[in-house]
Amino acid sequence: MIKTIIFDFGDIFINLDKLATGRKLKEMNIEDLPEHILAKNQEYEQGFVTSDEISEIYRTEFPALDPEVFTTSWNAILMDFPEYRYRFIQKLAAEKKYQLILLSNTNEKHIDFIKNEVSFFENFKDCFDAFYLSHEIGFRKPNPEIFEFVLKQQNLKAEECLFIDDTKENTDSAKKLGFQVWNLEPTREDVIDLFTTKAELF
Known part of the structure; x- marks a missing residue:
């Protein structure tokens, strides 16, 4: 589960x-x-x-x-941040059915730009129970240490976690540690379709 x-x-x-x-x-x-x-x-x-x-x-x-x-x-x-995706995670957070974590390889210049350009960024960030950026924690994907760090920090079991990433190298690394994964293809898939695309996990 x-x-x-x-x-x-x-x-x-x-x-x-x-x-x-x-x-x-x-x-x-x-x-x-x-x-x-x-x-x-x-x-x-x-x-x-x-x-x-x-x-x-x-x-x-x-x-x-x-x-x-x-x-x-x-x-x-960095391109656009569609607001409908923010609304998706906002609704998911309000339902409180799952612990929500963001785990991103993001550098300081990029996140500073996003903070300035995306009006709802802070509200988006508040939707998550934990928000991990690589430049703040000293680890980056696909190194297994970053996934082990999250498991330890949040006291999680890998098999009870679904990790969603568009880079196969990253999802492969997580899968080896026992995570459920979705290697999302952004040209034909969208995170808002999570519960239909990965219905078998829920």
Whole structure:
């Protein structure tokens, strides 16, 4: 029996254009990023590098990169947050049938942008019993440690949890630990259809 539902954020609630940042950088003649920059991106996502530091790292690597242009390019991945998805989680929270947790690989620049652009963000956040962002907890998906962290923090049993994420690598990692999973395909599925798509779990 499912007692806890754990949701990803990007392409589950807020729509993403995952290639947008790369396109923006290419407009400035920045092609493939070197491995050490990609590694720093992951460190930033875990909170081991600050927002100022990640900006400086890019400016050092690409001296012609304007700081404001960098921030705009960085946040280009973030698209709209359909309010009907917020209403879905709001209704689910009000029913109090399940513990609701958000677990997202999200860096500080992105969440600051979302706070400024999404008028109902704080109300959305309040729908969850726990709200875990990778840069705040020092773990990122698909590393199993992040799932173990949530289980321990919330005193949960993996088999009683449903984890929803659009990235198969992440749901595969959770599944190995005993979670029920839904690898949602955002081009043809929507989180609001949870109870029909995954009816067998409820």
